[in-house]
Each structure stands twice: as structure tokens, then as C-alpha cells.
Amino acid sequence: MNGEKRESAGNGHQEMIPGSETGRKAAGAREKWRHLAEAFSGRSTPELRRKSPVVDLSEMTRTIAGITDEQWGRYAFSRDPLDGKFDLQQKLKYTKAANECGRTWAARITGKYQTRSPEELAQKMGLRILKPDTPTGGGQVIFAQFVQPDEITVYMDCIRRASRLAEESGCELLERKRLFEVLLSHELFHAVEEQHADEIYTRTEKVELWREPFSNRSSIACLSEMAAMSFARELLGLDSSPYMLDVLLVYAYDKEAAWGLYEEIGELIRI
Amino acid sequence: MEYVIGILLLVSFVGLAVYAVRGGNLMMGMLIMGVIWTALPLIGNTFATNPEFIASYPGVTDISFVDAITNVFQSGPEGWGSVLVNVVFGAWFGRVLLQTGIADTLIRKTVELGGDRPVIICVLLSTVTTAIFSTLFGAGAVVAIGVIILPILMSLGIPKKLAIGSFMMSVGAGMYLNPVLTGQFLAFFLDDDGKQMITYDDPARLRWAVVGLAVQLIMVIVMCIFALRSKKTVHAWTASAARKSRPGYVPTVALIAPIIPVVLLVVFDIPIILGFTIGSFYALAVCRKLTSFRGACRVMNKDFYDGVVDTAPLVGFLLMIPMFNKAAELCVPYFNALLGNVIPNNTLVISIAFALLAPLGLFRGPFTLFGCGAATLGILKGIGFSTPYLFALMVIPSITMNVSICMTQSWIAWGVSYAKVSTREHLKQTLPVAWIICAIMQAVTFVMFG
Numbered sequence: 001m002n003g004e005k006r007e008s009a010g011n012g013h014q015e016m017i018p019g020s021e022t023g024r025k026a027a028g029a030r031e032k033w034r035h036l037a038e039a040f041s042g043r044s045t046p047e048l049r050r051k052s053p054v055v056d057l058s059e060m061t062r063t064i065a066g067i068t069d070e071q072w073g074r075y076a077f078s079r080d081p082l083d084g085k086f087d088l089q090q091k092l093k094y095t096k097a098a099n100e101c102g103r104t105w106a107a108r109i110t111g112k113y114q115t116r117s118p119e120e121l122a123q124k125m126g127l128r129i130l131k132p133d134t135p136t137g138g139g140q141v142i143f144a145q146f147v148q149p150d151e152i153t154v155y156m157d158c159i160r161r162a163s164r165l166a167e168e169s170g171c172e173l174l175e176r177k178r179l180f181e182v183l184l185s186h187e188l189f190h191a192v193e194e195q196h197a198d199e200i201y202t203r204t205e206k207v208e209l210w211r212e213p214f215s216n217r218s219s220i221a222c223l224s225e226m227a228a229m230s231f232a233r234e235l236l237g238l239d240s241s242p243y244m245l246d247v248l249l250v251y252a253y254d255k256e257a258a259w260g261l262y263e264e265i266g267e268l269i270r271i
Numbered sequence: 272m273e274y275v276i277g278i279l280l281l282v283s284f285v286g287l288a289v290y291a292v293r294g295g296n297l298m299m300g301m302l303i304m305g306v307i308w309t310a311l312p313l314i315g316n317t318f319a320t321n322p323e324f325i326a327s328y329p330g331v332t333d334i335s336f337v338d339a340i341t342n343v344f345q346s347g348p349e350g351w352g353s354v355l356v357n358v359v360f361g362a363w364f365g366r367v368l369l370q371t372g373i374a375d376t377l378i379r380k381t382v383e384l385g386g387d388r389p390v391i392i393c394v395l396l397s398t399v400t401t402a403i404f405s406t407l408f409g410a411g412a413v414v415a416i417g418v419i420i421l422p423i424l425m426s427l428g429i430p431k432k433l434a435i436g437s438f439m440m441s442v443g444a445g446m447y448l449n450p451v452l453t454g455q456f457l458a459f460f461l462d463d464d465g466k467q468m469i470t471y472d473d474p475a476r477l478r479w480a481v482v483g484l485a486v487q488l489i490m491v492i493v494m495c496i497f498a499l500r501s502k503k504t505v506h507a508w509t510a511s512a513a514r515k516s517r518p519g520y521v522p523t524v525a526l527i528a529p530i531i532p533v534v535l536l537v538v539f540d541i542p543i544i545l546g547f548t549i550g551s552f553y554a555l556a557v558c559r560k561l562t563s564f565r566g567a568c569r570v571m572n573k574d575f576y577d578g579v580v581d582t583a584p585l586v587g588f589l590l591m592i593p594m595f596n597k598a599a600e601l602c603v604p605y606f607n608a609l610l611g612n613v614i615p616n617n618t619l620v621i622s623i624a625f626a627l628l629a630p631l632g633l634f635r636g637p638f639t640l641f642g643c644g645a646a647t648l649g650i651l652k653g654i655g656f657s658t659p660y661l662f663a664l665m666v667i668p669s670i671t672m673n674v675s676i677c678m679t680q681s682w683i684a685w686g687v688s689y690a691k692v693s694t695r696e697h698l699k700q701t702l703p704v705a706w707i708i709c710a711i712m713q714a715v716t717f718v719m720f721g
Contacts, residue, residue, distance in 0.1 A: 081382040081392075081423050084520065145507035183508065190506040209386045218386020221426060224506065246510040261510065 052259040057251065060262055061169040064247055065240040069099045071269040072243040073226060078268055080222035085207065094205075098223040101201040102230025105192055109235075116235055118184040122152060127191050129184065131156050141250050144183040146190035154183045161252035162245075173238065174248060182242050185232035192231070193224060202227045273324055276315035277609030280602050283307050287643045297635060297642070298587045304646075305594035309343045312601040328604040339601060347593035354458045355589060357543060358408065361451035362578030364532065364547040365412040370574055371558040373528050374403060376521045378419050389427045393495035396420055397441040401488045403529050404445030406550075408452060411581030413442055413682035421690060428505040431690040433498045436676070436701040439683050440491045443675025447483035447666075448533060450543045452674070455589065456666050459596060459640055459648060460658050468658045471543070472536060475719065479663055482715055487671060487708050494704045521558050528554040592645060599649030606650045616654055618721035622713045625664055629709035630702065632668025632677075639673040640665050660720035667712045676701040 073095025077083050086094070110116050113124045122129055130153040144154045159179050166174040173182055197203045202224040206217040229242045247265065251258035283304065290300050316332050319325055325332045334342075368374045381399045385392030403416065417438060424434035446452045453471050460468040469476060531553060532546030541549070551574075552561070561567045615621065625638065635642025648665050656664075678684055678694050687697050 079422075079426065081379075081426065082386065084379055085383055141510050143508045143510070145505055148504045186508055187506070207386075209384055216384070216386055216388070216391070218388065221387060225508075228506075228508075250510045 052256065052263045055259060055262060057165065057169045060251075060258075061171045061244070061248065064244040064262070064265065065171070067241065067244070067265070067269060069226075069230065069241060070095055072229070072241050073098075074268045075243065075246075075265050076222040076226050080220060082207065082209075082218070082220055085209075094220065094223055095226060097201060097205070098226040099230040101223075102189060102227035102232075103234045105189065105196075105200065105227070106231045106234035109188075109192060116237075118181050118188055118235065121188055121235075122184065122191075125188070125191060125195070126150055127152055127188070129154065133157050141253050143245070143249055144187050146187040146194075148194060150191070152184065152187040152191065154180060154187070158249055158252070159183070162249050165248065165252055169248060171244075171248060173240075173242065173245060178236075179245075181236055182232050182238070182245065185235045186228045186242060188235075189228035189231035190224065193227075272315055272318050272320065273605050273608040276311050277605040279311055280308065280605055281609065283311070284637075284643060284646050287646070298591050301588065301591035301595045304643075305343055305347075305591065305598045308595065308598035308602050308646075309339060312598075312605060313339055315605055324604065324608065331601060332604055334601070343594050343597040343601070347597035348590045350461060351458055351589060351593045354454045355586060357454045358451050358582050358586070358589070359575075359579055360544045360547040361406070361408045361449075362411070362582040363575045364551050364578075365407040365409055366574040366578040366581065367551040367554050368403075368407060368529055369412065369415045370570075370577075371525065371528075371554050371560060372521050373525050373554055373558065374407075374416055375419055377403065377526055377529070378416070378423075379520070380526070382423055387427065389424075389429050390496055390499050392427055393424065393429060393433075393437055393499065394492050396424065397437055397444075397488060397491045397495065400438060400441035401444040401484065401491075404442045405448040405484065406450070406529050406532050407445075408449055409578070409581040410682045410685070411577070413439075414685055417682070417686055417689065421686070425507070425509070425690070428507070429499070430505075432692045432696045432700040433495065435686045435690050435692055435697060436704075437491050437495050439686055440487065440494075440675045440701060440704065442682070443670055444484050444487035444491060446670050446674050447480045447487065450533065450536060450546075452670070453480070454543075456640060456662065456669065458593070459645065459665075460662060469662050472540065473659070476659060476662065477537065479659075479715065479719055483667070483670070483712055486711050486715070487675070490704050490708050490711075494700075498700075525554060525557040528557075588641075595645050596649070599646050602646075603649060603653040607653045610650060611654070614650065614654060618656065618660060618717060621651075621656070621664065622717040622721060625668065626710040626713040629668050629672060629706050629713075632672030632709075633679075633702075634677060635673070635679050638665070638668040639677075640669045641673050642679075644669065657720060660716065663716040663720055664713070667709050667716065671705050671708045671712070676705050 070092060073091060076095070077086065077091045109121065113121055115121060115124070119129070127150050130151065132153060133156050141158065142155060143158050144152065146152050159176060162174050162179055163176040166172070166176075172178055193200050193203055203219060205223060206219055208215065209218050210216045232238070232242050233240075247258050247261050250261055287300055287304050312331075313334075313336060316334065319332060377399055378396065381395045382392060385395050400416065400420065404413075407416075420438055421434055424438070425431055450471055457467050457469060457471065462468050471477070528550055531550035532543060535541040535546040535549060536543050551571075555561050555567070555570060560570050629638065630636075632638035632642075632644070637643050637647045640648065644665055648661065651661055651664070674680055676683065676698065678687065678697070683697075687694065
């Protein structure tokens with residue numbers, strides 16, 4: 001997952017990414033001197049960001065489409081506040097159970113409401129769908145959200161930007177209608193969780209955080225996210241995990257950030 | 272003549288306030304004000320004819336041109352050398368805590384105790400953040416800790432404006448005890464020989480600072496509990512930029528490192544620079560970063576370098592402030608002539624005014640020492656209030672309004688932009704709480720020093 005060459009924006013000029021230790025150190029020192037000079041000149045100082053290898057969008061899409069649910073599980077746990085509490089074996093066990101939970105509930109819900117259309121399901125489940133154009137971005141990109149008890153929001157700015165990449169990436173998930181369905185399906189799972197909180201695995205599975213005689217039993221947030229991805233994949237019959245949208249949707253806002261995320265995922269799944 | 276100069280000084284003061292509120296570069300603003308506030312009183316001194324006025328301020332109204340410019344432009348910045356040294360050592364210590372992974376581990380351990388309960392997490396993280404920033408200082412440190420804490424808070428469904436507000440105000444709570452920031456405030460209170468009129472370890476000041484930290488932290492916790500009391504759970508599908516590989520857990524004994532310098536200073540009277548040095552080497556040693564002499568040199572070099580870069584934006588500003596302060600001393604006779612009969616010589620009235628008008632500490636306004644409050648202090652000094660009272664009076668809005676919630680504070684501007692919260696939303700969340708904190712602390716100040 002490492003690119004070798006970086007293409008300068010606009011002029012097609014190719015320069016080698018400083019690969020050697022000396023090259024990296026020199027580039028780092030230059031960056032810091034620039035940072036220092038900007039600081040003394042009174043200008044705001046941008047956050048230092050590590051440069052990640054540039055990867056072609058279609059190549060990146062192909063690679064992440066091949067990542068398994070178990071591998072995405074490592075990524076999901078890396079984002080979980082309780083990550084440090086579990087070893088690899090425990091994480092794998094939780095990942096399998098969460099994915100199974102998503103698939104099972106997709107089957108139950110489609111059976112119950114006799115439709116696989118996310119919009120119809122939302123309607124039959126009594127959910128409201130909001131489609132604001134709120135621009136997202138910044139350090140975090142929000143794609144969609146579910147707010148208790150019955151409100152789903154899909155951010156259309158994110159869909160509009162990402163759908164422009166559909167052709168270049170060759171990813172059908174980025175096609176406008178499909179992308180909307182995937183985001184909606186993911187949030188539908190959280191609504192399902194809400195409606196079946198006392199029996200659904202992602203809510204009933206708890207871990208004890210405090211030592212006796214005190215007690216604080218907590219659910220594991222990333223299980224809910226993994227199950228939601230699995231739910232959406234099963235409901236829509238997708239070939240690959242919607243987790244790949246984490247990279248592709250960020251790419252629509254900030255290529256550097258997406259390359260960084262891609263690189264990080266590569267490192268995580270090689271563990 | 273003294274009234275004309277007084278009015279011109281006041282006009283320039285308003286000009287600085289407008290310039291600061293509009294986001295002008297404060298380093299340049301302070302330099303320009305230093306020049307204006309040196310020139311105007313010197314002109315006034317030349318043409319002053321009132322013998323009573325001249326006799327009332329010996330050494331000020333009869334100061335020579337060379338002495339005046341030497342005091343303002345040479346002695347002023349030189350006098351702040353000790354503050355800058357503390358800032359640099361504090362920044363180094365901050366970098367050590369970040370590079371060793373101690374700060375990261377502290378936060379992760381805290382979050383692991385909270386689990387999926389947003390209120391508990393908010394309360395625990397606010398407390399830990401306050402503890403960390405009772406020693407750590409600098410935008411680099413706030414950003415480095417913020418990129419760990421903020422995604423955690425947001426992933427738990429805590430509203431972004433509350434996440435930013437509680438984090439930044441917790442940072443501010445720690446600043447009441449922070450020796451580096453306090454050093455900057457203390458440098459506003461130097462006598463004619465350049466000696467501090469009030470010190471960090473002054474028992475009464477220290478008690479007041481601990482009360483300030485506690486009041487602000489408790490109010491942040493109340494804000495979290497209140498905001499989350501009937502909060503609907505939010506599950507948001509978000510993705511954040513790549514994270515640096517985390518340094519892994521550090522030994523438990525390393526987790527006390529953040530408070531070592533302050534404990535050494537308060538309990539054992541060990542000077543703060545030595546405290547930072549001991550704290551840094553303790554952290555590096557227990558985290559096994561000192562495996563060889565050569566390695567130790569490299570680590571120390573790099574952390575010092577990064578620390579200095581972190582504080583660079585502050586350094587320029589800090590070097591201009593003393594020019595402004597020294598120039599303000601030249602202006603005291605003229606401000607007194609103009610405002611001496613207007614500003615009440617009564618601590619109760621002043622305390623109430625500072626409580627009611629606390630938001631004037633925002634946007635580098637007249638109540639913050641990191642803005643045109645430096646001039647306000649000059650005016651109040653001329654009236655003759657006690658140093659501990661004036662210190663506390665001015666530091667409250669400087670920390671609670673400026674450092675904790677103001678958009679002109681570099682790390683708050685970063686946080687608000689990071690989470691994509693509007694200024695209005697941010698101030699709506701934090702201003703009422705900050706205002707209450709200011710009012711409580713002004714009451715405490717009046718009781719303790721008024």
C-alpha cells in the first residue's frame with residue numbers, strides 16, 4: 001500500500017518521495033523551520049501533518065474493497081475508546097459476533113417488513129429521514145447520524161462530493177443513489193438497536209470496567225458500528241464492506257487525509 | 272495639557288480594543304501601542320505646566336527621553352527573560368509527556384473507566400485534562416491532547432459544542448495553577464528594580480489559584496451533567512484523519528509525571544525549572560527512553576526543539592507586551608488626571624464591575640492581560656489597589672474568558688475549526704458558564720484580598 005512517486009498538483013511533475021532516512025529527516029527539518037518562521041512572522045501556524053504516500057484512487061478502491069470483515073474489525077477497534085482492554089483474540093471473537101448480529105438482524109427486519117428498500121424500511125419503522133445540505137469537513141467528516149428515538153440524518157453534501165468520484169474510483173458504492181442507500185441502511189441498524197435494545201447483541205454484550213466492589217458495565221461502541229456495516233452489506237447485497245467508505249468519503253474532502261487513513265488501515269491489517 | 276494627552280491615550284486604547292476585536296496581529300498591535308504610549312506622555316511631559324501635576328509623579332513626568340525609551344524598549348523585554356525561560360522549559364516538559372505517551376495513556380486509562388457513559392467520561396476527562404494542564408502549556412500541547420480526547424467524546428455521542436467547550440474550559444481550569452502561565456501574569460507585577468511584587472508560591476495567591484481551579488472544574492462538570500441530563504443518544508458515522516501510531520501504554524508509575532513540577536514547587540519549594548527538568552527525566556527514565564547517553568541527548572534535543580517551536584507564536588507576543596507595560600507606566604499620570612475621579616477607589620465596586628462586565632475579557636478586550644487589559648491594569652495600578660487584589664482581579668477574566676473560551680486564543684480557534692462548531696454555538700455553550708465562574712471568583716477575590 002505504499003506509493004513510490006508523488007505527482008505535484010497541476011504540472012504533472014514527478015518527484016521522488018524522500019524514502020531514505022536522511023531525506024525524511026531533511027524534509028522534516030525544512031518543514032519545522034518553515035513552521036518556526038511562520039510563527040515568528042505572526043501568521044497562524046498550520047498543524048504539522050505527516051505526508052502519506054500518494055495512491056491512485058482506483059487502485060486504493062480495489063485494495064480496500066478486498067479487506068475482510070475481520071480486518072475491518074481491527075480498524076474498528078482501533079477507533080474504540082476501550083481498545084486497550086482487549087487482546088487480538090478477544091477482538092476477533094467480538095468482530096465475528098458483531099458481523100453475525102448485523103446479518104441476522106438484516107434478515108429479521110427484511111422478513112418482518114417484506115422489503116429490502118432502506119427508504120421503505122425507514123417509513124415502515126416510523127423513522128424520519130432528514131437530508132440537510134450541511135457542509136461537513138474539518139478534522140472529522142460526518143456522513144450520517146441516527147438520533148434517538150426516530151431521526152436519521154444523511155448529509156447530502158457528502159453524497160454530492162463523493163458521487164463525483166464514482167467513475168474515477170470505479171466503485172459502485174459511490175453512485176449517488178447507492179451511496180444514499182448505504183448510509184441510510186447503516187443508520188437503520190442503529191434504529192433497530194434502539195427498538196430491540198433488550199435483545200440485540202450489540203446492546204446486551206457488556207464488559208465490566210471497574211474493580212469490585214464498584215461496578216460500571218459498559219457496551220462496546222465499535223460492535224454497534226461493525227454490526228451496522230454488516231447489516232447494510234446484507235440488506236443491500238454488497239460485495240464489499242461499507243467500511244471502505246471511511247476512506248473514500250474522506251477522499252472527497254481531503255485527499256491527504258484519505259491517503260493517511262489508507263496508510264493507517266494498511267498498517268493495522270498487517271498486524 | 273494632561274487632559275489632552277489623557278484623551279489621546281484613551282482614544283488609542285479604544286483603537287487597540289477595536290484592532291484586537293477585529294483580529295489584528297497583537298504582536299504588532301502591542302509594538303505600535305508601545306510607541307504611541309511612549310511618545311504621547313513624553314510630549315505631555317515637555318509641555319506640562321501644572322507644577323502640582325509634575326511634582327506628584329517624580330521620576331515619571333520628569334523622565335528623560337533616553338531613559339524613557341531605554342525603559343520601554345530595552346529594559347522591558349529584558350525583564351521578561353525569566354518568564355520566557357520558564358515558558359521554554361514548560362514546553363519541553365510538555366513535549367516529553369506527549370512523546371513518551373504518558374498523556375495518551377492517562378487519557379486512555381480514564382476513558383476505559385468511563386465506558387459508554389458520556390457523563391462519567393466527560394467528568395473524568397475534564398478532571399484529567401485539568402490535572403495535565405496545571406503543568407503543561409502551549410498550543411502544541413493542547414492540540415496534541417485535543418486530537419486524542421475530542422474524537423473520543425464525539426464518538427460517544429457527546430455534542431460537538433459540549434465536547435469542545437468542556438475540553439477547552441478544563442484546559443483553562445488547569446491554567447489557574449499553571450506555573451508557566453502564572454509566570455506571565457506575575458511579570459506584570461514587577462517593582463522598579465524588576466523584582467516580582469507577588470510570587471507563584473505566595474501562600475495566599477496559591478490558595479486563591481487552587482480555589483480558581485476547583486471552581487472552574489466544578490462548573491465544567493456541572494455544565495456537562497446539565498447538558499447531558501436528557502441528551503438523546505446520537506450514533507454518527509464519521510471518519511477522522513489518520514492517527515499517528517499510538518505509543519502504547521506506559522508504566523503506571525509514569526502517570527504521576529504531569530504533576531511532579533507543581534508538587535515539587537508547592538511542597539518542597541523546588542524552583543519550577545528544576546521541577547520541569549526532574550519531571551522530564553523522571554518521565555523519560557520510567558518510560559525507558561534513556562537507554563544510552565547518546566539516545567538521551569537525542570531525545571532531549573528533539574523534545575526541546577519541538578517545545579520551542581510549540582511556543583514560538585507566544586514568544587513574539589510576550590516580547591512586545593513588556594514594552595507596552597513599561598509605556599503604560601509613563602501614562603499613569605495622564606490616566607489618573609483624566610480618570611482618577613471617575614474610577615471608584617473601592618474594591619467592592621471594582622469587583623462587582625469586573626463580575627458584571629466579565630465578557631470584556633473576550634476578544635482581547637480591556638479585561639484580559641493578553642489584550643488591552645494591560646492598559647487597564649496600568650490605570651488601576653495608578654489608583655493604588657493592593658498587588659494581590661489587582662493580580663486576582665485581572666487574572667480571572669484573562670484565564671476564564673480569554674484563555675478558556677475566546678476565539679482569539681490560538682488553540683480554541685483550532686478546536687472550533689476541528690469540530691466545525693460555529694463561534695456563536697461555542698460562545699452560547701460556554702459564555703454563561705464562564706461568566707458565572709468569573710462572578711464567583713470575583714467574590715472569592717474580594718473576600719480574600721479586597
